[in-house]
Amino acid sequence: MAQPLKKLMSCVILDLDGTLLNTDGMFSEVLKTFLVKYGKEWDGREKRKIVGKTPLEEAAIILEDYGLPCAKHEFVNEVYSMFSDHLCKVKALPGANRLIKHLSCHGVPMALASNSHRATIESKISYQHGWKESFSVIVGSDEVRTGKPSPDIFLEAAKRLNMEPSSSLVIEDSVIGVVAGKAAGMEVVAVPSLPKQTHRYTAADEVINSLLDLRPEKWGLPPFQDWIEGTLPSEPWYIGGPVVKGLGRGSKVLGIPTANLSTEGYSDVLSEHPSGVYFGWAGLSTRGVYKMVMSIGWNPYFDNAEKTIEPWLLHEFDEDFYDEELHLVIVGYIRPEANFPSLETLIAKIHEDRKVAERALDLPLYSKYRDDPYLKITSSKGQ
Numbered sequence: 001m002a003q004p005l006k007k008l009m010s011c012v013i014l015d016l017d018g019t020l021l022n023t024d025g026m027f028s029e030v031l032k033t034f035l036v037k038y039g040k041e042w043d044g045r046e047k048r049k050i051v052g053k054t055p056l057e058e059a060a061i062i063l064e065d066y067g068l069p070c071a072k073h074e075f076v077n078e079v080y081s082m083f084s085d086h087l088c089k090v091k092a093l094p095g096a097n098r099l100i101k102h103l104s105c106h107g108v109p110m111a112l113a114s115n116s117h118r119a120t121i122e123s124k125i126s127y128q129h130g131w132k133e134s135f136s137v138i139v140g141s142d143e144v145r146t147g148k149p150s151p152d153i154f155l156e157a158a159k160r161l162n163m164e165p166s167s168s169l170v171i172e173d174s175v176i177g178v179v180a181g182k183a184a185g186m187e188v189v190a191v192p193s194l195p196k197q198t199h200r201y202t203a204a205d206e207v208i209n210s211l212l213d214l215r216p217e218k219w220g221l222p223p224f225q226d227w228i229e230g231t232l233p234s235e236p237w238y239i240g241g242p243v244v245k246g247l248g249r250g251s252k253v254l255g256i257p258t259a260n261l262s263t264e265g266y267s268d269v270l271s272e273h274p275s276g277v278y279f280g281w282a283g284l285s286t287r288g289v290y291k292m293v294m295s296i297g298w299n300p301y302f303d304n305a306e307k308t309i310e311p312w313l314l315h316e317f318d319e320d321f322y323d324e325e326l327h328l329v330i331v332g333y334i335r336p337e338a339n340f341p342s343l344e345t346l347i348a349k350i351h352e353d354r355k356v357a358e359r360a361l362d363l364p365l366y367s368k369y370r371d372d373p374y375l376k377i378t379s380s381k382g383q
Helices: 023-036 055-066 072-084 096-105 118-125 150-161 175-183 251-254 267-272 343-360 366-371
Strands: 011-014 108-112 137-139 168-172 187-190 234-241 276-284 288-297 306-311 324-335
Touching: 011 150, 023 072, 023 108, 023 267, 055 072, 072 187, 096 108, 096 324, 108 150, 118 137, 137 288, 150 168, 150 175, 175 187, 234 366, 276 306, 276 366, 288 324, 288 343, 324 366
Parallel strands: 011 108, 011 168, 108 137, 168 187
Antiparallel strands: 234 324, 276 288, 276 324, 288 306
């Protein structure tokens, strides 16, 4: 279905950390190590406070909250030196490579505008194939008077692109980045990097769950052409383990018997993949291979406290199979997680997802994964 045009954009200005790169997890690991020498333990409570901040602002917040006896510059030098050693391990967020390649192939001017320093930005993207060549402009906070939430970075990026701010589309993960983009007179798409925080992004022109959900045609930009019958293909990824008892609402409340998996041991997988509805193939150790559609996330209608994995095997089973080994090969994406005004609309949408998955899995692109060896393995937990 054609998307209504919001406004005609001529260029795209992207934030880096939390928008294109999954640096948050690695930065937390570095902070854990750093704080140990002061007898402190990183508990992640400052994550919301430091998202989008400049390095010195991050330092000030952490030093104050933890009562550390060191100067801001000392903190920045040591922590960012440690962080630099791990940059090669930082992964692009889902949809980032796809978006950059798409815009680059269509000749859409792109800029990077980050509260990191210019040299740090260049170091980060040097490990991402083709990124440096795709951005004609890079602006760091050390190149302007004031970092975000001031509009300086975005205005400088538009100036170097030789574009009007009003024809520039900003894509940001942080609230202060959204504020900066709007202050620059630009249109802003927010992709919140912290879960369950959508309500804080009211200033954005659009809020999406992940870059997988961006529809460039809404902004007068070339549309993606890779959606196939309502699905977005992906490289296969794998989850497995014994079937566990869930929250009891699948069969009882929804009339949809999900075969829940424990999230233990899959924190990295869950952080790498945005919440949403996916599909693929499921292998049960004693029963065979079945089509599958699943949700990953917090299920906004029920407001889960934790991110869950809830696969629905598209087959009528005569009995429960708790503790049986279940392996999943996830081959594509259907839609973002969403809230619903009623239980009935939620159930209707889940059944619609089922139809989309069943139809798509008959396509050769997806049906070939039915023979993936992972679905036949019964002894290992996952890959």
